[in-house]
Every structure is written in structure tokens, then in C-alpha cells.
Amino acid sequence: MDLDEQLLRLARMRGHSPAVDRLVARFTLLGEHAAVWLAIGAVGALADRRRRARWWRATGTVAGMYGLNTAVKLVVRRSRPR
Numbered sequence: 001m002d003l004d005e006q007l008l009r010l011a012r013m014r015g016h017s018p019a020v021d022r023l024v025a026r027f028t029l030l031g032e033h034a035a036v037w038l039a040i041g042a043v044g045a046l047a048d049r050r051r052r053a054r055w056w057r058a059t060g061t062v063a064g065m066y067g068l069n070t071a072v073k074l075v076v077r078r079s080r081p082r
Helices: 003-013 018-047 049-076
Strands: none
Touching: 018 049
């Protein structure tokens, strides 16, 4: 068995507990709906007056890409893999 497969098996079979599983589930929610990136952009814009316009432009880009991603998913309607 290759090293990467051994590491994958180790990660999937060890270290699980209800508390760790809850923590990981909460952590994965950070990426939902681009929320963490939008929040970082907003905080950056508020904290960095000198580059505020750049922060808002980047945040707008993230929001636009999220909207485009959502639209493509609605059009394609491919089911998610298990």
C-alpha cells in the first residue's frame, strides 16, 4: 500500500470522537456560501482605510463568483457524489 493510501486510512480510522466530529462539521461550515471570505473582505475594508476600495472590489468579486457558481449549479443540476 502506498504512503498516501496509508495516511488516508489512518485519518479515516483514527482520531474520531463525537466531539472531534462536531468540531470538524462546524469548521466545514466556514466555507458555506463564501461566508468566511465575505467576512474577511468586510473586516479588511473596515480596518484598512488606505486600501478600502481594493477590499470592497475583492469582496464584490467573491460575491459575484458565488452567485455565478450557484447559478451554474441550478442550471446543470448534477447530483452530488456520495
